[in-house]
Amino acid sequence: MNDASKVNPETRERVQKAMRKLGYQPSRVAQRLRATKGRSKLLGLIIPDIQNQFYSNIVRGVEDVAYGKDYAVILCNSDENPNKERFYLDVLQSESVDGVILPPIHQYSKVVEGLVEAGVPIVCVDRKLVREAVDTVVINNQKGGFIAVDHLIELGHKRIAILSSSSQFSSFEERQKGYEEALKASGINVDPDLIREGDPRSSENARELTKELLALESPPTAIFATNNLMTLGALEAINEAGLKIPRDISVVGFDDMPWAKAITPPLTVIKQPGYEMGRRSAELMFQRVADPGREPVQITMEPSIIVRQSTGKVKINKK
Amino acid sequence: MNDASKVNPETRERVQKAMRKLGYQPSRVAQRLRATKGRSKLLGLIIPDIQNQFYSNIVRGVEDVAYGKDYAVILCNSDENPNKERFYLDVLQSESVDGVILPPIHQYSKVVEGLVEAGVPIVCVDRKLVREAVDTVVINNQKGGFIAVDHLIELGHKRIAILSSSSQFSSFEERQKGYEEALKASGINVDPDLIREGDPRSSENARELTKELLALESPPTAIFATNNLMTLGALEAINEAGLKIPRDISVVGFDDMPWAKAITPPLTVIKQPGYEMGRRSAELMFQRVADPGREPVQITMEPSIIVRQSTGKVKINKK
DNA sequence: ACAATTAATGAAAACGTTTTCATAAAGTCA
DNA sequence: TGACTTTATGAAAACGTTTTCATTAATTGT
Helix, strand or coil: CCCHHHCCHHHHHHHHHHHHHHCCCCCHHHHHHHCCCCCCCEEEEEECCCCCHHHHHHHHHHHHHHHHCCCEEEEEECCCCHHHHHHHHHHHHHCCCCEEEECCCCCCCHHHHHHHHCCCCEEEECCCCCCCCCEEEEECHHHHHHHHHHHHHHCCCCCEEEEEECCCCHHHHHHHHHHHHHHHHCCCCCCHHHEEEECCCCHHHHHHHHHHHHCCCCCCCEEEECCHHHHHHHHHHHHHCCCCCCCCCEEEEECCCCCCCCCCCCCEEEECCHHHHHHHHHHHHHHHHHCCCCCCCEEEECCEEECCCCCCCCCHHHC | CCCHHHCCHHHHHHHHHHHHHHCCCCCHHHHHHHCCCCCCCEEEEEECCCCCHHHHHHHHHHHHHHHHCCCEEEEEECCCCHHHHHHHHHHHHHCCCCEEEECCCCCCCHHHHHHHHCCCCEEEECCCCCCCCCEEEEECHHHHHHHHHHHHHHCCCCCEEEEEECCCCHHHHHHHHHHHHHHHHCCCCCCHHHEEEECCCCHHHHHHHHHHHHCCCCCCCEEEECCHHHHHHHHHHHHHCCCCCCCCCEEEEECCCCCCCCCCCCCEEEECCHHHHHHHHHHHHHHHHHCCCCCCCEEEECCEEECCCCCCCCCHHHC
16 A cells, blocks of 8 residues: 555556445544654744744745645644744644744743754744754745835835834844844934834734834834835824825835735735745655755745835925 | 543543643544534635625625634635536535635536535525535625616716626626616616626726727716626726726725725715625534524615715706 | 442543554566 | 475554453442
C-alpha cells in the first residue's frame, strides 16, 4: 500500500482492488500514532486573530502549500495572549503535529524558545524570535516604515504622525524605527507628540489616538498607520472630523487590503506579501521536517509602496 | 486521571503529583484512536476561502466555542471546488473529527448528504442543504435582500441594479429573490438588464459588471451588491467612472465589514452576524455530538440594515 | 464471624496503523 | 546439488491511550 517500489506489481494491483472494493481509507490518526516524527500530515498554525485580514492571508498561504503535500492545518487564535499561545502549543504538541508556524507574541518567549531547543520544528512568521536561531519569514519592516515616511516627506510633509503599537512586537518596533530614520535622514525633528502607541488589534483605539492627533495645537499634516486596523481607525476619525483626504491630511496605510483601492480616495499603502509569507513559511517548515539538522534561515521579503490618492502635497499655507 | 469521581482522593493526588513531576501530557492522538465516537476533541471546518472576511468571522466564532471546550479546529479552504470539498471531507473523516461544519458548495451534494445519512455530525452554515434534514445556521437572506432594496425604493430609486452570483448558492439565490420581491411589492418592473450575475469570490468580476451597468443607456441610480467582495468591485468601478456616492449613485453592500464605516462615505450595508453564526454552528455541533439522535434544527438569524451615507434620495432630474 | 456486596487495583485487550522480525520461497553461483 | 543471496510473505511488536476484566482489599449486613 505504501512503498510501491519493493512489491510485486500484480500483488499491488490486487491490494489496490481490494482497497477500492472495501472503500478502505487509512486512519490518519492511527498512522500518526505509529509514524515516526515528521510524518504526521498535520501542521499547527497559531495566529493572533483570523479576523485580521493580514493573518488570513498568511493562513491561506500556509494552507495552500499544506494542501499540496496532503497535510491538514490546525488553526489557533492566540489573541496576543501568551497563555493562549502556551495552551495551543501544548495542544499542538499533544496532537503530534509535524511543526508549528506562528508569529511569536513575545520576542523573548521562554516557551517557544524551549520548543525550538527541544527540536520541535518551528517557523516564525511576521515576527522574530531574538535569542534563538529559528526559521523565520518576515518583511523588512524598518524599510517599510522608511519608505512610507520618506514618501510623505517628499510631498513636503514635516509634521508626520505615526500610529504604532504599545506592545513590543518586533514588527511594529521596526516600522517605527524606519519612521524615525526617515525623519532624521531629512533633518526633521522627531516630535514625541506625533508618536502614538496603541492596541493594534482594534481600529477603535486608533480612532481615538487619531482624534487626539487632530486636536493638537499643531496637528499633523500626514499620518502613517502601521497596520490595517489602525489605518481603518485613522480613516474613521478623519471622516468624523470632516477633513478631506488628501486635501487636509495625507494617509499612508500598512498592508494592501482588498478595500484599499476601492475606497475614496484610493489609499496609498505599504504592501506586504502576506499570502506569500504564509507560503514561504510552510515551505520552510517542510524543508525542516525533511532535514531537521539544517541551519535555520531567515527570509526577509521586501515591502513596497503603492502610491494611490490618499497622499498629496502638503498645503502651502500650512508651511 | 480522567474520571475524578470514582477514585480515592489521596490516590488521585498521588497521580497528579507524578504527572507534574514527569511533565506528563497525554497524547491526543492516542486518545483519539482509542476513544469512542464523539470524544476526539477535534472539529473540521471547511470554508470557501479564509481570505473572505465573512468566512473568517465564522471561523473565529467556531474557534472560540471550540476553545472553550478544549477542542482544536482543522481549517480547510474549498475554493468552491467540489473536488476539494470531497477531498477535505475524506481527510477529516480519516482524522476522526467529531464533526464537520461547512457551507456546502452545492445545495444537492451527494457527498455531504451521504455523510449526514451515515451519521457523521454535520452542521451547515451560511448555506442550506435541501434534500437532507441537517443542523443548519443561516440568515434570512431573502429578507436581507428585501430590506436592502426596500430602503432604496423608499429613497425614490426605481432603477436598482443587483450584483448577484452566477453559481447556485442558496444564499445568493435568496437574496436575489428578496430583491425581486421588494421591487414587485412596490410595483416596479424587474428589469433583467439590471440583474448581473458574476463570481462572488472576487471583486474584479463585480467591477466589470458594474462598469457594464454604468454604461447602460439608462443606468441604475442604485446598486445592491450581495456580498462584501462584490461591494468592493462596485465601489471601485464607481470611483473609476468619477461618480460620487451618494450624489450620483447609491450603494448598499452586504455584510458589515470593518472598513464599511471607515470609508468615505460610510457604507450602508445589510449586516449579517458572521461571528455569531460561527458560534451557533459550533454549539449545534456539540449538541449533536452529545446527542446524536436529536432532531436536526435550523437556526435562522436576522439580517439588519445599517443606514450610513452611501444611500441618498434619488436625483430629481433623473426621475 | 461469615457471606455478600462494594471499592480499589493491576493486568490485559483494543484502537488501526507502521515497523521489525522470522520464515518461506525463489533465484544465483560455484 | 548445496550453500548463499535476494525476494516475498505472514506474524508479532510497537505507538499511547481507554476500556474491560479479573483479582484483591475493604465495607456492609445478618
